[in-house]
Amino acid sequence: MDFGTNYPNPLGIPKVILVDDLVAVKRLKVLDRCSDELPGSLLGIHRWHWRVATATQDVDVWFSGPDGESIDASALAKHHGLDIGDRLHIFGVEQASSITSELEMLAVQESFWRQRLSGFRSLQLPFFSSSALAMTKWQSSSENAFSALAELAPIERMVHIVVGWLIYLARISGESELQLGWSPTLNVSGVASEATGLHIAAVVPMKIVVDLDDAFAEVRRTVETEFALLRAHKSFAGDLVARYPALKNIEALRSRCPWPIGITIREGASSHELGSAPNSGILRSGNVLTLEVCSLDGSFRWHFDRSRLAPENVERITQHLEKLLGAVMAEPRQPVGRIDILPAAERRYLLEELNRTEAAYPSERCIHELFEAQVRRAPEAVALVHEGGELGYGELNARANRLAHYLIALGVRPDQPVGICVERSAAMVVGLLAILKAGGAYVPLDAAYPGARLQQILGEAAPRLVLADGAGRAALGGEALAGVGLVELEAQSPAWAGQPSSDPDARALGLGPL
CATH class of the missing domain: 3.30.559.30 (Nonribosomal peptide synthetase, condensation domain)
Known part of the structure; x- marks a missing residue:
């Protein structure tokens, strides 16, 4: 029985038992013929239906899956090992009575x-x-x-x-x-x-x-x-x-x-x-x-x-x-x-074993020197991914080095505070590495902070230079940047483009771990 695709069927749907499975009957056509085979015998197996003998007239039967869509009848027969001449399950009187009684109680x-x-x-x-x-x-x-x-x-x-x-x-x-x-x-x-x-x-x-x-x-x-x-x-x-x-x-x-x-x-x-x-x-x-x-x-x-x-x-x-x-x-x-x-x-x-994360590392070297060592090991490996773009270790290091040499030329010395106010981007990583390579101590300035808070940080840290992009400049405002050297990281023709791409000499700059 089918009440239509979008309508519930409170009565039940016809089904066929196939070995240990129950398959819904989607459509049944009564034929104007009657074979001599026993009821339930498979008379024909076609792509989309089976022909089955009954006690009166033969029938063609189409099947559907759990989603209600038609299923391949020939593949269904193959899956259950059925062939022409095999008989489908026929309920005995006691089986049918028991199933009917149980379904009536559950309805x-x-x-x-x-x-x-x-x-x-x-x-x-x-x-x-x-x-x-x-x-x-x-x-x-x-x-x-x-x-x-x-x-x-x-x-x-x-x-x-x-x-x-x-x-x-x-x-x-x-x-x-x-x-x-x-x-x-x-x-x-x-x-x-x-x-x-x-x-x-x-x-x-x-x-x-x-x-x-x-x-x-x-x-x-x-x-x-x-x-x-x-x-x-x-x-x-x-x-x-x-x-x-x-x-x-x-x-x-x-x-x-x-x-x-x-x-x-x-x-x-x-x-x-x-x-x-x-x-x-x-x-x-x-x-x-x-x-x-x-x-x-x-x-x-x-x-x-x-x-x-x-x-x-x-x-x-x-x-x-x-x-x-x-x-x-x-x-x-x-x-x-x-x-x-x-x-x-x-x-x-x-709590203890997994938290034992101590690992020996060359503590006599600065963080940026450890980064440079990785650059030498795998210059082509991806070091940074942002918004679908990638930078390898070698290219990231070269960009940071040019900016670092420029900062050194501007007078950045070991432990000198240098502000950086940029959105999350490749430029942010380049700027942080460049400050470290020049020997400076970077002062992070979050562009999402209120202007008063940013001015307070600038007043307390007193950096002589600030690295910023467009969002950073807007967040800081002209008053906060007055009297502070500004390095625009988004400049179309950056002043440091001609600087060397080689690593600054940390020892010559007087840098070393604490």
Whole structure:
């Protein structure tokens, strides 16, 4: 059924089950013929449609993708390994009845889910890499338990882990409103569960607002309220997004699992009892990271895409969460935003090891001499970029040298203050280097400062020379520049153009480090 491109379809759209996928039917044409093949048999595969046998008349079927656009029917058949003569899935009576019953119960919840899905949010962690186009490489951690929660009942351990995880996400992401993937529990009989899983969303959005000024108990009450909402509204029909234009236009929602981070509560056996197979019993509710918690014993494990999240970062997350939960157990009334989540070793590494930035350098040389040494090493390398233009080390040094020789000729001596008032530009860097090379001490004058403030600086520093561009001259004003030598850096024919491009002799000028 199609109500038109811009109109919602509250009833449902026809679909076809292809192996483990559900594909929307865009158009169906009933033919004036009936083959002798069994219903569901593929009679023909064409570029844009298939011909399929039914119990009465043959039909031509066209398909659409999650965005509503037509898809290549021949490529679709190839992707699912289907050929002429193969049969499509035919529902049994019990399967059809179970799916119909479940969809009828969920239909009354659609307005709730439409509203929540329309506010889709994608939660990202700083640990995630940006290689979203890389091939997915799923990995599951071993089963774990937090020793700090050992005295709690299993269901309490489960709740503490989930609430602690949400607090951690708010802390580490800087987001107070979180939206995660959640795997609902559906009352579906075993014979129909596989087919129903395609017709009903296996992952729904959990929405939580975490106030970091609250204590753990207040955050827990917020989470329990959300749990009650999720239990009451269960899930939604798998074609809901495709039926509502406002949702279909949100590209991420075209995926079965659009949320990067998810939570799954296992209400059956623990992962240990299920066996050691890496993918045994997994239902991922996050497309990068899923926290799976077992309500029977309070154990947990992670499922993550290691092309986006490195295993060592999953271990870091576990340590952070363990530290947070330990602090909650020790002092549950403290604001959750003030809980220390860093283990001692990581805190020491971040605050001490990474801040050990001391490095040996030739301290007997001036800053401009170190720059000149780099010029000799790589004269053609880019030293400065501004508004699309570039200057290499050699050219920048030559410009600064000509101006430096000119300043020396004007009488600049070691430690003599020289003002510079220019906009951010290549000329600013040239001017600063030239003052240093001449032995002067530059006095920065920000053209954005009020005129009175600039006059005060000039009065206190008393420079004999000021380097300025048009903006600098306008900011300083004629009164402030009276009695001060002015070097116009934007002059069309600068007076220093004929000066040598060689480095001034620092030792001859009496320059040296302090």
